[in-house]
Structure formats: C-alpha cells, structure tokens
C-alpha cells in the first residue's frame with residue numbers, strides 16, 4: 001500500500017530571492033509569477049513541483065536544483081526532510097539570523113505600519129545544537145514512510161514509530177533515532193522506551209481508532225543536570241503502567257522527577273489532566289543568573305535556557321528600573337520575569353492562567369527570598385481590568401510575554417487605559433506582536449526592538465519591543 005503520486009506540474013527556473021511568512025522561501029519565474037517553495041533558500045534557482053495554483057502565486061516544493069545558493073550548508077540531521085523540525089538547517093546560521101531580523105522588521109514596518117526608532121542586532125546563540133531543555137515525542141501505530149522508501153519497491157514496514165509528527169499527517173510519526181535538539185540522554189530515554197514497547201508488545205497510539213497504550217513522552221532537563229520525564233499513556237491499565245514505569249526508572253535511576261498522565265481524550269492537551277507523581281522530586285531546578293527556579297511539569301519555562309538568561313537580562317536592561325517602580329508582568333508563567341526583575345523595582349505583580357505555574361511562582365518567591373511580588377491566577381482578559389489596576393495601583397512599567405496568539409483585544413484596551421509610560425513586549429511571534437502594537441500605536445511609539453534567537457534552524461524568533469507613551 002502506498003501513497004498515489006499526482007501528475008506533476010513543474011515550473012522551470014524559479015529564482016529564490018527571500019524568505020516570506022512562516023519561513024517559506026519565495027521567488028519568481030521569468031514571467032514574474034511568485035512562488036513559495038519548500039526546500040529552497042534565497043540564492044537558489046530551482047524547478048518547482050507546483051502543488052497549489054492561485055491567480056497571484058504558486059506554492060510547491062523543489063523538484064530540481066538548477067544552481068545552489070552560497071548561503072547553503074549541509075543539513076546535519078539524518079532525519080532532515082522527513083521530520084518537520086529544524087527546517088532551516090540547510091541555511092548557514094548567520095543567514096538564518098539575517099532572515100529572522102528581516103522578518104521582524106517586515107512584520108512591524110510593512111504589516112503593522114510601525115516606525116521603529118532603533119533596531120538592535122539580533123542576539124544569536126552560541127550553542128546551535130542541544131539548545132532545548134524540553135522535548136515532546138509522540139507514539140504512533142503507523143510510521144511515516146518517506147516517498148523514496150515507497151518508490152524503492154521492497155517490503156515496507158508501516159509499523160509503530162516514536163518521534164515527531166509528520167507535518168500535516170496527524171496520524172503518522174517520523175521514527176527518530178537521533179535528535180540534535182536536546183542533550184543526548186533524551187535520545188537514550190526515547191529509544192529505550194521505543195525498544196521496550198516493541199519487546200513487550202505494548203500498543204502505540206492510533207488517533208483514528210482512538211486506541212493504544214503509549215501516547216506521548218515529555219522530557220525536560222536543566223543546566224544543573226536535573227531531568228524530568230512525564231509519560232503520557234492513552235489507556236489506564238494500572239498494571240501495565242507500573243511495569244512501564246519500573247522498567248524506565250530502573251534503566252534510568254538518576255532521573256530527578258518522574259510523572260505519568262493518563263490521557264484518553266481525543267486531543268493531546270494534558271493541562272486539564274492530573275499528573276501522577278511516580279518518583280523523585282516534584283520539580284526540577286534551573287538557575288538563571290541570580291534566580292533559582294523550581295519547575296513543575298505543568299509550568300511553562302523558556303525552552304532555550306542560555307538564551308532565556310540573555311532575554312531576561314535584556315528585559316532588565318531596556319526596562320531601566322530604578323527601584324521605585326510598580327511593575328506588572330502579564331503572562332508570567334512560573335513568575336520567571338517577575339522574579340528576575342523583583343530586586344530592581346518596588347513591587348511586581350504577575351498574572352498567569354495555569355494555576356500550578358502560580359503555585360511554582362509562590363515556591364520560587366520563597367526559594368529566592370523575594371517578598372515584593374504578588375501573583376494572580378486567571379486569563380489575562382478577565383483578571384487584567386480596571387479593578388485590577390485600582391487594586392494594585394497604576395503601573396510604572398508593564399511587561400507582557402503572551403503565547404503565539406498574542407494579546408487579547410481586551411488586554412490591549414486595558415493596557416492602553418493604564419496610561420503606563422513604558423511597555424516591554426516580549427514575543428515569540430512577530431506577526432501578532434506587530435498587530436498588537438499597531439493597536440497601541442496612537443498612544444505608543446516603538447522605541448526599540450531587540451531580537452533574540454531562541455530557536456536555531458527554525459524560522460521562529462523571539463523579539464523584545466519597547467514602547468514609550470507619546
């Protein structure tokens with residue numbers, strides 16, 4: 001059984017000239033038609049297998065390279081092309097940084113019609129591999145089989161896989177032997193679990209039939225050498241779970257903290273499910289500069305630890321606090337930025353919707369001897385309102401660090417209503433950041449932007465924007 005190939009429509013000699021939205025390479029053919037091309041980088045000339053045809057553009061993948069860009073490098077990962085992660089690894093790192101800077105400026109200037117007073121150069125990573133402190137793997141009863149393997153004509157194993165979802169194929173997983181994003185222990189744990197599953201004949205998740213014992217595996221580590229493993233089961237067979245957990249913790253006795261979750265829902269989200277503590281500590285500990293953080297399994301923590309410290313140092317730098325200020329930190333997670341700036345202001349108040357993250361924030365406050373922070377739990381659009389501002393006082397600085405969707409429009413409205421002099425907007429999505437800042441642009445100017453690369457080999461980028469009241 002194989003996938004049927006469609007008849008190919010090939011466009012000749014497309015010159016790739018830039019990077020567009022979501023990191024896609026963009027170029028034109030001799031007639032000036034625009035192409036978005038997966039697998040190309042600026043400087044390449046390619047023939048394109050056109051998969052989507054619209055009146056104003058075409059979308060496709062590289063069919064043949066006619067000439068190669070000088071910005072290209074060899075991809076380092078054996079799974080490149082099949083795995084959906086690290087899509088930019090064939091672009092040299094300096095070029096990656098350049099295109100990330102350009103993407104932010106494009107989002108602000110072209111889409112947001114914003115004037116940026118100062119564009120600071122992007123802060124690149126020193127370590128571009130093993131930079132992540134958290135990985136989430138999936139189990140699937142059906143392995144993604146590359147087209148070349150199907151074309152080779154031999155017997156194809158569609159059997160179970162442990163790794164990453166193939167982009168656009170929610171029921172299939174690319175089998176991963178080695179991922180370069182986290183310390184190699186992560187590979188050892190994942191590969192051990194996969195092999196045990198085969199040996200013990202445990203079943204893998206099948207999202208179509210909604211069956212299977214093994215569903216997801218989350219592995220977190222810290223620069224202090226601590227490791228947390230959370231195993232997510234799709235079925236609640238307690239005896240089988242105990243056998244699994246015993247095998248894993250016997251093989252890896254030094255894991256700092258071990259949990260499991262039973263998720264029988266139709267989606268992978270676990271934030272609404274109980275996390276069963278199996279072994280070791282309840283949290284793992286990370287240190288960023290002067291602050292120690294205890295991180296629980298449900299709390300967000302920046303995934304690139306080294307760059308998170310640089311990001312927070314830059315937030316401190318641009319905040320220019322004197323010690324007298326009241327600071328709000330919206331979308332505070334486990335109080336990460338709030339606690340980092342606490343010794344530089346009079347008082348800081350954080351808001352976060354995940355209650356266990358705020359429990360971690362309270363523990364972290366005590367751990368670091370901080371007494372001038374308060375935290376509230378809830379959705380910012382509900383908690384951050386006029387009553388909140390009346391209760392805590394008018395802020396001198398507001399820091400916001402929302403998820404990729406950006407700020408809710410009610411949050412933008414309240415933010416503008418505070419009349420705060422300075423806003424530090426930290427974002428992992430320049431498009432929504434520019435959109436939100438555009439809504440504030442009658443009252444605020446963009447003083448500066450400071451991009452920070454937290455995600456080498458992907459098109460993702462973090463950006464700090466400093467807004468000043470007009």
Ligand SMILES: C[S@@+](CC[C@H](N)C(=O)[O-])C[C@H]1O[C@@H](n2cnc3c(N)ncnc32)[C@H](O)[C@@H]1O
Nearest residue numbers: 300302331332333336352353379380401402403
């Ligand atoms: C990008 S993280 C930033 C966390 C923190 N500033 C840090 O640096 O670790 C965004 C945080 O916002 C929280 N969050 C997402 N949507 C929210 C909402 N509507 N209201 C409050 N918090 C929310 C998430 O749980 C997450 O902790």
